[in-house]
Amino acid sequence: MRIELDTYRDFNLPPLLRRRVDVWLPPQYHENPDQRYSVLYMHDGQNLFYRKKFILRTWKVAEHITTLSRQGTLTPAIVVGIWNTSNRMGDYLPYKPFRSEAARAALEAYAEKYDVPLGVRVSDVYLKLIVEHIKPKMDATYRTLVTPENTAMMGSSMGGLISLYALCEYPQVFGMAGCISTHWPICGEAMPEYLEESLPPARLHKLYFDHGTLGFDKYYGPYQEKVDAIMRAKGYTEGVDWVTKVFPGDDHNEVAWSGRLQLPLTFMFGVYIHLPLGISFALNLVC
Numbered sequence: 001m002r003i004e005l006d007t008y009r010d011f012n013l014p015p016l017l018r019r020r021v022d023v024w025l026p027p028q029y030h031e032n033p034d035q036r037y038s039v040l041y042m043h044d045g046q047n048l049f050y051r052k053k054f055i056l057r058t059w060k061v062a063e064h065i066t067t068l069s070r071q072g073t074l075t076p077a078i079v080v081g082i083w084n085t086s087n088r089m090g091d092y093l094p095y096k097p098f099r100s101e102a103a104r105a106a107l108e109a110y111a112e113k114y115d116v117p118l119g120v121r122v123s124d125v126y127l128k129l130i131v132e133h134i135k136p137k138m139d140a141t142y143r144t145l146v147t148p149e150n151t152a153m154m155g156s157s158m159g160g161l162i163s164l165y166a167l168c169e170y171p172q173v174f175g176m177a178g179c180i181s182t183h184w185p186i187c188g189e190a191m192p193e194y195l196e197e198s199l200p201p202a203r204l205h206k207l208y209f210d211h212g213t214l215g216f217d218k219y220y221g222p223y224q225e226k227v228d229a230i231m232r233a234k235g236y237t238e239g240v241d242w243v244t245k246v247f248p249g250d251d252h253n254e255v256a257w258s259g260r261l262q263l264p265l266t267f268m269f270g271v272y273i274h275l276p277l278g279i280s281f282a283l284n285l286v287c
Contacts, residue, residue: 003049003062005081008137013129015122017085021134024049024062025142026069026076036143038077038269041130041174043092043155043162045081047254057254064261074269077152080138082130090119091126092158094165097187097194106188116186127166131173147175148205152268154178156257157216160209161187164195167207171200178208178264180257183216184223192226202235207242208264212250221246243267 005022012018022045029037040061042048048059061079069076085091098104098121111118139146153163153174160182167177184191209227211220228244236242245263250256 001063001066005049011082011129011134011137013125013133015120016091016125016129017087019085020083021045022049022081022083023138023142024079024081026062026065026078028069028076029078029143036145038075038150038152039080039135039138039144040077040268041080041082041135041151041153043082043084043153043159044088045083048079048081059254059258059261061258061261064258064265068262068265073271074266075271077269078138078142078144080134082134087119087122089117089158090121091123092155092162093118093121093123093186094161094191094194095121095123096165096169096198097190100190103188103190103193106190107186110186110188123162123165124169126162127169130166131170135173148173149175152176152178154180154264154268156180156254157183157252158186161191164191164207167205168195168198168200171205175204176206176208176268178268179210180264181211181217181252182209182220182224184227185219187223192223192230195227195230199230199234202237202241205241206268207231207236208245208267209243210245210247210260210263212247212252212256214250215252217250217252 003024005024008021011021026037028035042061047057048061065076068074098107110116138144151174153166154177155163160179163177164179167174209224211217211224224244231242238244247260
């Protein structure tokens with residue numbers, strides 16, 4: 001499958017580093033010139049689409065959406081791949097959960113213990129870049145559906161954290177978040193405490209979580225269970241507006257994430273059958 005991308009190289013908002021943004025349009029975009037499309041914003045954009053030098057490190061997101069949409073199991077979406085920079089950790093680490101002195105001290109202890117460079121913590125500026133600059137450019141250039149229920153964000157590891165943070169900070173912009181192998185340990189108790197205060201109301205948003213059991217992922221289970229408890233307490237219904245999945249044997253890499261990518265995609269963009277009395281169900285359930 002030939003992957004054609006529209007590339008933008010001039011997105012920047014100080015103190016962020018300049019970054020590249022790739023846009024992939026599903027085949028239906030050119031086949032149906034009157035149709036508008038949902039948009040999926042994804043982090044680590046250089047690892048999303050097929051390239052020879054990344055052949056073992058790609059999500060194959062274009063192939064997944066093309067195949068699933070041709071099968072009629074999801075509505076095709078435009079994908080906006082936002083490349084990371086050398087300040088990836090600082091861009092993706094949520095800022096507000098660490099406003100307290102205790103949370104910052106725990107973060108610094110984690111960084112020292114595991115020799116993790118935190119970078120320049122500018123995640124709020126990074127989200128502002130997306131919401132106030134990248135998204136308006138996409139909506140002005142392409143035939144997008146601009147409402148929250150048609151706007152999703154997804155990423156893995158630290159990209160999972162920033163996707164969840166984006167939905168909490170901009171619930172009027174992002175209606176869905178796919179959080180793949182979310183790197184909870186760096187947050188300690190800070191992220192659950194933040195979610196207690198900032199998670200948007202149930203029924204208005206959709207959240208997908210998953211993790212494997214190997215590599216970094218083997219540490220995620222207890223943290224995810226705490227987040228799941230918060231989801232239940234906040235009124236989210238598993239299988240309806242929230243999903244958490246565990247994949248035994250999956251490691252922390254793009255090969256594993258690509259292997260299960262159809263699940264978050266169909267959860268967020270799945271085709272629904274609407275029956276009388278307001279009842280609806282997905283053609284392919286996340287199970």
